[in-house]
Amino acid sequence: MFGNRYRLEVLEAFADAPDGQVNLGRLAVRQGVQAAVYYPVIRDLLALRLVTRVTEVGRDRRRWYRRAGGEALWEPLGRLVVGLRGHYDLIAGTDMKDTGEQKKVET
DSSP: OOSOHHHHHHHHHHHHOTTSEEEHHHHHHHHTSOGGGGHHHHHHHHHTTSEEEOOOOTTOOSOEEEEOSOHHHHHHHHHHHHHHHHHHHHHHTEEEOTTSOEEEOOO
16 A cells, blocks of 8 residues: 555455455465565554464465454445555556556556
């Protein structure tokens, strides 16, 4: 958020997740980046207690994170993220597709 594309993508993923859970590997594939770009972001969110790590279930080795704080926090944060995404697209002259790929917008 505020100057960090990856922070914006992670917050958007948590705000949009119906069950509140996000896997950084899946997010990275969807955005076309390496999962490692999200590690500093998730560490910050964990430190702020905005997300928690989900305990491994069965043989699934993927690490999942769950948003914390309830809808009173995430609903307005989700609206803020949508607004910031639109602002980012406007100032960067791009439009972020669902895949995370940027396309140039004619102005």
